[in-house]
Amino acid sequence: MSDSKQFAARDDATAWCPGCGDFAILEAIKMALAESGLSPSKAVLVSGIGQAGKLPHYMRVNTFNTIHGRTLPTAAGIKLSNPELTVLTVGGDGDGYAEGGNHLLHALRRNLDMTVIVCDNRVFGLTKGQASPTSEKGRVGGITPAGTAYPDFNPLLLGIVMEAALVARGFSGEKEHLADLVAQGINTPGLALIDILQPCVSFNKVNTWQWYRQRVDKLEDHQPEDREKAMELARQWGDNIPLGVIYKSGRTSPTPTENLVTAELNPADVDKLLDQYRVNQT
Amino acid sequence: MSDSKQFAARDDATAWCPGCGDFAILEAIKMALAESGLSPSKAVLVSGIGQAGKLPHYMRVNTFNTIHGRTLPTAAGIKLSNPELTVLTVGGDGDGYAEGGNHLLHALRRNLDMTVIVCDNRVFGLTKGQASPTSEKGRVGGITPAGTAYPDFNPLLLGIVMEAALVARGFSGEKEHLADLVAQGINTPGLALIDILQPCVSFNKVNTWQWYRQRVDKLEDHQPEDREKAMELARQWGDNIPLGVIYKSGRTSPTPTENLVTAELNPADVDKLLDQYRVNQT
Amino acid sequence: MEFNIRLCGEAGQGLQTIGKILLDGLAGQGWELFAHQEYESRIRGGNSYFQIAVSSQPLTCHNPRPDLLVAMSAQSWQQFGPDLAEDGIGIHPGPEDDKGGLVLDAAAMASEAGSAKMASAVVAGVVWSVVGAPLELLQKQLAGVFAHLGEEMVENNKKAAAVGYQWAQQKNINRELSPPQSPRQRMLLRGNDAVALGAMAAGLKFISAYPMTPATSIVEYIAANAEAAGIRVEQAEDEIAAINMALGAGYAGVRAMTATSGGGFALMVEALSLAGSAEVPVVVVNGQRPGPSTGMPTRTEQGDLLFVLHGGHGDFPRAVLAPGSVEEAFYLVPHAFNLAEKYQTPVIVLTDQYLADCFATVEPLDSGEITIERPKQGKPSADYRRYQVTEDGISPFVPPGSEPAVVVAVGDEHDEEGHLIEDGPTRVAMMDKRMAKAKGLAAEALEPIVQGSDNPDLVLLTWGSTWGVVSQAVADMVSEGIAVRAVHLPQLWPLPKDKLGELVKDVNVYTVENNYSGQLARLLAMEGITTLGSIKRYDGRQLEVPEVIKAAREVLK
Amino acid sequence: MEFNIRLCGEAGQGLQTIGKILLDGLAGQGWELFAHQEYESRIRGGNSYFQIAVSSQPLTCHNPRPDLLVAMSAQSWQQFGPDLAEDGIGIHPGPEDDKGGLVLDAAAMASEAGSAKMASAVVAGVVWSVVGAPLELLQKQLAGVFAHLGEEMVENNKKAAAVGYQWAQQKNINRELSPPQSPRQRMLLRGNDAVALGAMAAGLKFISAYPMTPATSIVEYIAANAEAAGIRVEQAEDEIAAINMALGAGYAGVRAMTATSGGGFALMVEALSLAGSAEVPVVVVNGQRPGPSTGMPTRTEQGDLLFVLHGGHGDFPRAVLAPGSVEEAFYLVPHAFNLAEKYQTPVIVLTDQYLADCFATVEPLDSGEITIERPKQGKPSADYRRYQVTEDGISPFVPPGSEPAVVVAVGDEHDEEGHLIEDGPTRVAMMDKRMAKAKGLAAEALEPIVQGSDNPDLVLLTWGSTWGVVSQAVADMVSEGIAVRAVHLPQLWPLPKDKLGELVKDVNVYTVENNYSGQLARLLAMEGITTLGSIKRYDGRQLEVPEVIKAAREVLK
Numbered sequence A, B: 001m002s003d004s005k006q007f008a009a010r011d012d013a014t015a016w017c018p019g020c021g022d023f024a025i026l027e028a029i030k031m032a033l034a035e036s037g038l039s040p041s042k043a044v045l046v047s048g049i050g051q052a053g054k055l056p057h058y059m060r061v062n063t064f065n066t067i068h069g070r071t072l073p074t075a076a077g078i079k080l081s082n083p084e085l086t087v088l089t090v091g092g093d094g095d096g097y098a099e100g101g102n103h104l105l106h107a108l109r110r111n112l113d114m115t116v117i118v119c120d121n122r123v124f125g126l127t128k129g130q131a132s133p134t135s136e137k138g139r140v141g142g143i144t145p146a147g148t149a150y151p152d153f154n155p156l157l158l159g160i161v162m163e164a165a166l167v168a169r170g171f172s173g174e175k176e177h178l179a180d181l182v183a184q185g186i187n188t189p190g191l192a193l194i195d196i197l198q199p200c201v202s203f204n205k206v207n208t209w210q211w212y213r214q215r216v217d218k219l220e221d222h223q224p225e226d227r228e229k230a231m232e233l234a235r236q237w238g239d240n241i242p243l244g245v246i247y248k249s250g251r252t253s254p255t256p257t258e259n260l261v262t263a264e265l266n267p268a269d270v271d272k273l274l275d276q277y278r279v280n281q282t
Numbered sequence C, D: 001m002e003f004n005i006r007l008c009g010e011a012g013q014g015l016q017t018i019g020k021i022l023l024d025g026l027a028g029q030g031w032e033l034f035a036h037q038e039y040e041s042r043i044r045g046g047n048s049y050f051q052i053a054v055s056s057q058p059l060t061c062h063n064p065r066p067d068l069l070v071a072m073s074a075q076s077w078q079q080f081g082p083d084l085a086e087d088g089i090g091i092h093p094g095p096e097d098d099k100g101g102l103v104l105d106a107a108a109m110a111s112e113a114g115s116a117k118m119a120s121a122v123v124a125g126v127v128w129s130v131v132g133a134p135l136e137l138l139q140k141q142l143a144g145v146f147a148h149l150g151e152e153m154v155e156n157n158k159k160a161a162a163v164g165y166q167w168a169q170q171k172n173i174n175r176e177l178s179p180p181q182s183p184r185q186r187m188l189l190r191g192n193d194a195v196a197l198g199a200m201a202a203g204l205k206f207i208s209a210y211p212m213t214p215a216t217s218i219v220e221y222i223a224a225n226a227e228a229a230g231i232r233v234e235q236a237e238d239e240i241a242a243i244n245m246a247l248g249a250g251y252a253g254v255r256a257m258t259a260t261s262g263g264g265f266a267l268m269v270e271a272l273s274l275a276g277s278a279e280v281p282v283v284v285v286n287g288q289r290p291g292p293s294t295g296m297p298t299r300t301e302q303g304d305l306l307f308v309l310h311g312g313h314g315d316f317p318r319a320v321l322a323p324g325s326v327e328e329a330f331y332l333v334p335h336a337f338n339l340a341e342k343y344q345t346p347v348i349v350l351t352d353q354y355l356a357d358c359f360a361t362v363e364p365l366d367s368g369e370i371t372i373e374r375p376k377q378g379k380p381s382a383d384y385r386r387y388q389v390t391e392d393g394i395s396p397f398v399p400p401g402s403e404p405a406v407v408v409a410v411g412d413e414h415d416e417e418g419h420l421i422e423d424g425p426t427r428v429a430m431m432d433k434r435m436a437k438a439k440g441l442a443a444e445a446l447e448p449i450v451q452g453s454d455n456p457d458l459v460l461l462t463w464g465s466t467w468g469v470v471s472q473a474v475a476d477m478v479s480e481g482i483a484v485r486a487v488h489l490p491q492l493w494p495l496p497k498d499k500l501g502e503l504v505k506d507v508n509v510y511t512v513e514n515n516y517s518g519q520l521a522r523l524l525a526m527e528g529i530t531t532l533g534s535i536k537r538y539d540g541r542q543l544e545v546p547e548v549i550k551a552a553r554e555v556l557k
């Protein structure tokens, strides 16, 4: 196990608000990478746009900070090209569940070997407080001053019915536990979806640190292979919010193994194909 | 109950292959609209691009034949603007579950009062036989000559976990039954997702008319309010494929009631707002 | 006389709140104002500013060199201190340095007055004293703004303002500006408010959008007033949904729009092309910010002109309008809706962060000046043809729901009834019909707005918010006897070619643009209008009057 | 001598199969061939055709008036019969009419020979007889093609062909074409095959795509040969995913592409701008079809030129290449990859349905002529800076995974290390760095291809598959003594301005384009190159040699 300091940025300036739940996620990711024995050159963190999307800039690791909502296809392109890289994605709930919804659906279907981390503050942070898909019905936001008319989207349930390799919920207030979830995600040979309860001290005045602290409950004897139970846990919200690995489908990843990058650029031998087009005069 | 002939196109030319499962769906939609007492002027059929997307051109009804994958937001815009219109969408599995996946997710979340009909031939028809999200793992398609690496997407399960007002499965070979499902969809005050087993005689050589006929089974004593059972039925595939209303969540639609169209164009009284900007000299 | 005040500090220190309080107070005294904002893409920390230009004459832009700069953080003093005008007053929280500013520990003073949170009221008091306005007026403002927080908050804020006021009095930094004697009737509002109000005055009924700086506040403003106005607002899952929902609404027969920035607009161009083919009216606001890609999300630029003009596959008619001021935004947006509905095609309104976030005192906006032109109405007969071929290309409109008609809209090539076709002649007829509308749009293109010399040696052509800067620069140059003319194009497509041709005939023409490649110059070239070059800036900030003057002098040499 | 054969009928009647059999047979006899296809957006029914031009000289385009037209359906006879050349032979399934065609009930004759399904073999036999080729050769072809269906099928097809052959012999419609004496070495292939083969020869390793006509067959071709070639193919959920996957692959360091048509391209432009900002190489093929919107999905047009040039927000460097022939497609695509990697920026290859689906006999394609230039390689040091500022704007590349470097790619504005910045000077440095690459791209722009008169009265400038038509038209005119020159632009952006400037100096220039608005002419105007107008067509079909000649004569009057 290597030291998480190798993942540290040169300085610790961030553009986050003091007290933001993202800080602990940043630490947890560094810890998990270290724990998994990875170096900054061997892991890639693909991020979106949003407060959470800035995360890779505050550590030292290969990074593709792509556009809003597109972490998953970008990550798939990387993983399919170079399976030797450990690929993680990080982004907000807006990024992952609104703009990126279709990619989530299909990433779950693909189940490539990657760890999908969603900093779920249940609000659009960077754009200043609009409702997100995980904002509960009635939540007031900039575009929904009378409260959003729709129920909150449940990413865990989706992960379960789509048979993701691993579905988990973490909490910014449980850094070690979270680091362990991320490490489990990294070590699961398939897609791990980790939705993280992340307080946003600036815009989410409902789901605060305290609100969560009073409610979260680390799973202890849960068998994550038990789908029925997993669905029940995924639906649990309110007074008692379960944390931990909710579900494991046991589905293995169809990620290929051959690295296309290390090979010399080795063009296809098209001559054989071209020969098929030669006109043979009769 | 009015006559379904009023929905008939001027002639019966279509661009479909003889034997295509879309013909019965066309008939079923006309029957359901008639059964629901609607006239061609009071219903809108929003369709995508694909073989299924051509459907509204073969009948007489208000139509917005939009672009590939975008039926649902277009339909939402229509319904939110004029709730007096009965809004249905029709498109293929590529349209609804690939290109349009994000809209499906969010349309299910919104649960507006509309009927979403997917002609699910488990293949991209119009573009000549590529695998679609509902093609089963291993299905050979133009872009996946070695067979697709991913399992088939289950739209019914998604509809259930997202608590759509109604989730149903129909079959082109059961036209009356299908018409009844569509009519139930129209009459359900929320989103009805109807996935239709539609044989494609040109490109789907697996799920043929006969293959389905040997397997489909109309649900009889199922209580669609029973979510556990519904999930079980939604997962059922192979020798025994259930047809009918699989699930009813009882969720009501937040569709507004006021028609913005019939009102005279009645600009907001901005003078009151403008007055707030007047500088009161001190 | 012009006096420029810059308040700077971290995001979260209340710069906007205090800036707005000062704006209201100063406006109440009859001043003409122009305020602009620079901020980072973050919620707390960093270096932002809110700057207010104060004058007895109407203002159209900012001044790069503040006469008074109050920094609420040491960092922002480091960054912005050097911008101070030569004899300007700098105030900062310390530590003392060799740049000569006065040290004011506003937080400590506010703590004494009740709570460190009221540091911004201290700062307001300082500013108020410098401009020589009576303290009571500021306190009245504060009382109004903080009334909803209770009596105690009001009193504490008043106290904090007094402390700041007295501190400044002691420092002898009063500039004794005397407010105008007979001030004009004014409104004070923000660019994006004007866009939103224009849309509402135009009869907007439906808006769907996904948030994106700097367009979000348009949507939020409309949302905040939607219930009273009978407007339906839908937050979309993405920009693709946003524009397609708006098209659904437009098809249904209601005035609909969406608003975004360049990246969101990029996701909309497939549907823009659909709107062109299906002939569905829609207004799309693109509030520009520096690209490419995510670029600088909170800064300003005019880098999307050629993109909005050519975005979407195939040829279809469209119009592109770009207001050059807060006032113009209010009147231009209704025109966008009229064009969209009249020609049943997409109309794009281009703004930018500078305009979106600026505040200005303007001639009171008059909703009475706005006329609403609805589309040519058709008869809802059983044989209604949505795409009836007409000479002007405009097919009479009937909304779905009108017995006994059926209304077919379609993005595939189609016949008059809207059904799919494969033959060449029908295709040509439909292309010709659609493109006939482009001719109509061209015929009624808005005229350029002209200012400055009647017999110029140099014409500066500009668009969008840069107009405010060029207009000021040209006024300054003319008053120095330089024969220069400013031309602003509120409509960028179709161009008012005849009028524009006259204006640029036999004279040196430069464009002034806030982008890298001189996109307006390129557009003009495409239309056969030659320019000699462009005065450009592309660092994410608006051009400045002195740099425009300098560049113009350079060119005139 | 040129002879044109059109086979027409319904989709599903095997036109493509039989067309391909005839092509192979004719090529084997040493003929030069050019085949193009017109079909409807459907799987069965409708009216399609497959047309083969046969000559002893190389061919670059089709001829609108077939000398032999065999209709396999009455409907297609109705539709296409009138296209027949004046002394042409028309054959159709009946009923007899006043248009003078011969009635051939191929289905009935095929039934007699074994099964109605072999009607197409009957037709092949007819054609074979008309061109005067030996029946055995055709039968050999059929045997090869149907071998996998078993002996009986082969025999029945042979029998059907013989029946058709004999029928034609009896009708005395033999044209006795004598094949060239010393035919050239040739390959016969389709436009999209050439694109795919070019990409594979260039070292393509990753392709992600969502199907869209007419680009799909590029992807399918590569997929069919991917395993052997070590290429990873991913069918994406939508076009947005397709291009972003390709960007992920490009970031990882492998040559990546995607292929689509205009509507799919529209969904890609947000990521195109990302590629520009993050400096990730990617090749995007846009196989054009008529827009706007879904338009005419299986027809041809060149309506996306200005869109691909300006698609995406903000200014960033890009190149646009457009092959004018099957052969050129093979060599141009590797060049696109070289440019994309060298300049670490997106490169767009524009084709169209006409080129995508056409077949031509070409000089054997030589993979040895393809050179591969990989990006400037960096040192994978711990302080590797992905966006190092260099004079040519190109930052040395290191793939992620290289110890001890970390590789940061980002769409936000950034510093040399790839971290987010907010200041103006860094922004300017990065814009300048990126746009320096545009200068490099311009400096190595491909030269125009010129043909015809050295001292012309008229220059016809063209691009894409229309080149084939213009090239033929100009050759015809020159042989009639008209001083006309044809210029083809394989690279549309950046333009080879100097060379082009020389070519168009002091001469009348028209563009010839398959679109409504004359997009090349508009692009040239933007670059200061004036044209007098455009010869255009926009009915979803390719221009025809006679119409180009007619229009050119008109202009020369």
Ligand SMILES: Cc1ncc(C[n+]2csc(CCOP(=O)(O)OP(=O)(O)O)c2C)c(N)n1
Pocket: A049, A050, A051, A052, A053, A067, A068, A091, A092, A093, A094, A095, A096, A119, A121, A123, A124, A125, A126, A127, A132, C210, C211, C212, C213, C239, C263, C264, C267, C294
């Ligand atoms: C295409 C596009 N649309 C919109 C935006 C503006 N935008 C940036 S971040 C964001 C949402 C932020 O919410 P979330 O993803 O939950 O991240 P958070 O800031 O809460 O961490 C939006 C809408 C964008 N950058 N690109």
Ligand SMILES: Cc1ncc(C[n+]2csc(CCOP(=O)(O)OP(=O)(O)O)c2C)c(N)n1
Pocket: B049, B050, B051, B052, B053, B067, B068, B091, B092, B093, B094, B095, B096, B119, B121, B123, B124, B125, B126, B127, B132, D210, D211, D212, D213, D239, D263, D264, D267, D294
């Ligand atoms: C943006 C875009 N991408 C791709 C296409 C091409 N396309 C047309 S239909 C279709 C898929 C057809 O499959 P499906 O939706 O299942 O309909 P079906 O033809 O099977 O009924 C595709 C990919 C398109 N028209 N637009």
Ligand code: SF4
Pocket: A015, A016, A017, A019, A020, A021, A022, A051, A052, A121, A125, A126, A199, A200, A201, A202, A203, C043, C044
């Ligand atoms: S706005 Fe919320 S999510 Fe963003 S940095 Fe601040 S606390 Fe964190």
Ligand code: SF4
Pocket: B015, B016, B017, B019, B020, B021, B022, B051, B052, B121, B125, B126, B199, B200, B201, B202, B203, D043, D044
């Ligand atoms: S291709 Fe398939 S789906 Fe399309 S019309 Fe033919 S049978 Fe129906």
Ligand SMILES: [Mg+2]
Pocket: A050, A092, A093, A094, A119, A120, A121, A122, A123, A124, A125, A132
């Ligand atoms: Mg969030």
Ligand SMILES: [Mg+2]
Pocket: B050, B092, B093, B094, B119, B120, B121, B122, B123, B124, B125, B132
């Ligand atoms: Mg399908």
